[in-house]
Amino acid sequence: MSAPSTGGASRDGYGAGLLRIAGDPRVVVIEADLGKSTKSCHFRSEYPSRSFSMGIAEQNMMVVAAGMASSGKVPFASTFAIFTERAFEQVRNGIARSGLTVHICGSHGGIHTGTDGSSAQSIEDLAIYRTIPGMAVMHPCDDLSAEQLTTQLLDYEGPTYMRTARNKTPRIYDVDNVTALRIGQGSLIREGDDVCIIACGVMVNEAVNAAEKLAVKGIQASVVDMHTLKPLDTDLIDAMVATCGCLVTAEDHSVIGGLGAAVAEYLSRIDAVPLEMVGVDDEFGQSGEPLELMQSLGLTSDDISRSAMKVIGRKSG
């Protein structure tokens, strides 16, 4: 598909999405000092009476959101992905255990966050929230898809976690085709029958680039934007297994517990096909520019291409 090459980061889409659903008076925004970074600041500027600063206190923020949800509000609580993890037990016990509808957004996820270094580079958030019963987990790939999924949260019942990214990447969608996105339904953005690359977040763009490089070699790759890791779109995986017979996952996250693991867990229940995972291989990042870090940690389109060749070889073997 053709797509514009410019746009915002997925965090910008979150901010724009909040403004689009702000007309519903149940929507409230709760911040822990990082509204300018997560982009909830735009909602706060427009709707100060429905915006609440909790200071640098994430544990309190999460359970305040739970209390609001129990009283009929639709709270959106956001901070850096890494700092949501500080309140994991509050999310588990204070929000999810009671099935309360609180929408958590963790921005600056992944090593793509860059020069702040490993303290800010959450590479385990998707994994830990996947483990919580009843919790949906999302990681959109660009600003438009983040905005689209955020608006859909208004009518979504149950606790959710959405990871957004700090930095801009090329848009995958345009303003028309993005409207077809649905929470829980992966998006097939390129079709091929030799291998399927299932990616999320900033790695969707790398997957698209990898598919183009593979095409030069005569290899046709499908690319799926699996923006929702949980509930996982197993129907789409079934279709890709049938069409391609092998899979590569790609994520800016640990290979332990994230998208690759989610796909592997599903494959283990069906007639398995070869799978290769591209992701952070059980190590911490460091300061650096996003591209430097992606090269250092094996998260580039070239890494995906190599994994695709490898998994195709396993298929034929």
Next chain:
Amino acid sequence: MGLDVSELLEMARRCRINIVRMTHEAGAGHPGGSLSAIDLLVALYGTELSIDRHDSEWDDRDRFIMSKGHASPAVYSILHEVGYLSEDDLMSFRTMGSVCQGHVDMKWTDGVDFSAGSLGMGLSFGLGCSLAATMDGSDRNVWVMVGDGELQEGQVWESVMAAEFHSAGNLKLIVDRNGIQNDDYVNVQMEVGDVPSKFASFGWEVKEINGHSFEEILEAMDWATDIHHSPCAIIANTVKGKGVSYMEDNPAFHGKAPNDDELRMALEELS
């Protein structure tokens, strides 16, 4: 319910009997902190709390958030008095499928407003309820109870700071200051010090009372409901295990149920 002191005393006696009976029946649970808290709960439900006995989900009800969720027998005994729970419900405490889960749980029990059991979260939840009530233009109040050992949790002080910052005048906290936590006395495990001064230094209105004197409790609750400009805290000095002599001020009965002989002794004292 608008009960007078003699009626409150009698309700508290019935609740104490049910607390020791249900923990005995379950062979587990937390009688000590339930008995220290029960006079406060009886006063709250008996005189103050605006709820609908026929509709536990009434949107505009006052909220009661039991943050020390292990003191569930106290909550269940009072919800039995309200009419939300049956005798059979109480005696099913901690068994599979029971509406009386080990720790209070809003998904399981009519009349429970918060799923507790992990300490330190209740005041945050109450603040969320409080802010929502203000947004709704409602005059409903949000009452929260924490234990004094629970004050060791850092999240409590995050919420204390935030409640004052947001001028949560409809938020009323009761601290059950019974002086004992799981392993030992609070001042052995981690002294929490001058609790009234700590709350006052955060800008809260504070009143310290005897948590077993209905006269003082009712006066304090009236005082609390007249405060609208800031959150307020009632620091209730209580006795762990109050009303059962061998449990009183005894750390052993924080989380231990009475055996057959101990149940008999307790019921004799409470009858």
